[in-house]
Amino acid sequence: MTRYKAPRGTSDLVFPDSEKMERLIETACALMRERGYRRIDTPILEDTELFARSIGEETDIVTKEMYNFEDRGGESLTMRPEGTAPVVRAYLERGLASRGLPVKVYYVGPMFRRERPQAGRFRQFTQIGGEAIGSEDPFLDAEIISFSDALFARLGLERYRLLVNSVGCRECRPAYVDRLRSFLEAMKGGLCEQCVRRTDTNPLRVFDCKNERCRATLKGAPTIGEHLCPRCREHFDALLGHLDTMGMTFEVDERMVRGLDYYTNTAFEFQFEGLGAQNTVCGGGRYDGLTEELGGPPTPGVGYSMGLERLLMxxxxxxxxxxxxxxxxxxxxxxxxxxxxPVLDLLGRLRAEGISADTDFMGRGLKAQMKQADRLGARVVVMIGEEELASGEVTLRDLDASEQWRVPAKGLVERIRQIL
Known part of the structure; x- marks a missing residue:
């Protein structure tokens, strides 16, 4: 027993769970490719300022949860807490717009946040995400949302609901924020200390609070739907129409906001029953001002991210x-x-033919090897002894049928294929 343990909030993923994760990633990535999305990989380390500018300096992620450090050259680096900002940075840096719009990409990999560890919340977690950059068509929002619905259906999941909202744009949101702030200032007695601070710094974040007293207070809060400009209202109505046409069931939740400041217009979440407080498995939305925040030209974009550990849960x-x-x-x-x-030669021949094969590496006796084959779930056992080698044959046993034969070693691959 070692005294070394995985850091708090992280865990080892061992088989069979690691194999389930692998298959889950393969399934999700295949579904993204079916929709014309291409793979992109960004560094785990990014400039700290990238996240401060994109996510928002007053968000919980930036103020409390990021893993930052200064390297030996004095550069402030951060282990990525989310995937959208790095993808948009790569879109601008690599000039991906020249490849034709919209640019549709997906990513998968580890993210890092120093959160309080609990069920469904980890300090290192795996996300798959998709981003579509270059079009403001609400049909693209619907396509992004439909990916998750299609994946859940393919996996057989049923106990979830889709929440959608519009959080407005730079033109219509300020008036709503002012009205919300006035409401919160009048209701400070019913808010927790953190929400009182958010009233001044970022009022929309109060809707993320899990405190029951705050939730009760916010039931009387004004909603953003009353303040949407005609352009945002038209966009949102078109999205809802597309979701209807695609046969998706959804709920409009005007108090649902995402925890990142770059969202505009569309915001959505998929929430699951049976996961407790951390029931959001997938979420996303539109971020039409993000490229400008990062120094690029105005470019619309929409995306999603999904926590794969929560999806397994x-x-x-x-x-x-x-x-x-x-x-x-x-x-x-x-x-x-x-x-x-001769064992290694035969092992190599089988593997070269695409047949999964293994052998004993522990010096076990033949009886113990048969038990090992059974533990591994092998379909066929090939027994090799001195007598078989001398005659150019091997003994073949079909464990499912409980039958065995002596077959020529040269025709072994063909015989195995017949059994499989």
Whole structure:
């Protein structure tokens, strides 16, 4: 037993959970490619200022949760807490607009936030996300939203709901923020200390608060829907129409905002039953002013991100296990005294033919090797002894049918394919 442990808020993902995660990523990435999205990978480390400017200097992520450090050259770096800002930075830096608009990309990888560890909340977590940059068409918003719905359907998930809202734009949001701030100042007695501070710095963030007293107070708060400009209202109505046409069930929640300041117009979340307070598995929205914040030309964009650990928890909560582990096809069992060369040669031949194969590396006896093959779930065992080697044959056992044969070693691959 070692005294070393994974850092608080992180964990090792071991099989079979690691294999489920792998299959989940493969399924999600394949679904993104079906929609014309291309893979992008950005560094885990980014300039700290990138997130301060994009996410918002007063957000909880920037003020409390980012892992920042100064390297030996005096540069302030941050382990990425989210994926959109790095993708938009890469879009601008790499001139991806020259490849044709909209630029549709997806990413998958670890994110880092120093949050209080609890069920469904980790300091290192895996996200898949998609970004579509270059078009303000609300149909693109609907496509982004529909990806998650399609993935959940493919996985067999049912107990979730889609919440959508419009958070307005730079023109119409300020009037709403002023009215909301006035309401909050009048109701400070019903707010927690953090929400009192947010009243001055970023009033919209009060809707993220989980405090029951704050939630009760906010039931009387004004809603942004009353303040949307005609352009934002038209965009939102068009989105709702597209979601209807696509057969998606949704709820309009005018108090739903996302925890990042760059969102404009569309905001959405997928929430699941059975996950407690951390029930949001996927969320996203439109960020039409983000490229300008990062020094680029005005460019609309929309995207989503999904926490894969929470998605695995949602599958477990619904009793679903759609990822059947791939079965080992062949186990090579060599009798004691048999040289390794013929075993390794046969192992290489099978693997070269695309047949999954393994053998013993612990010096076990033949009986123990058979037990090992059974533990590994092998379909076929190939037994190699001195007698078989001398005759140019091997013994082939089908563990499912409980049958075995002596077959020529040269025709082994073909015979195994017949069984499989």
């Amino acid at each position: 949602a599958l477990e909560a619904e009793g679903l296990d759609p990822f059947v582990p791939e079965r080992l096809q062949v186990f090579l069992a060599a009798a004691p005294g048999v040289q390794r060369e």
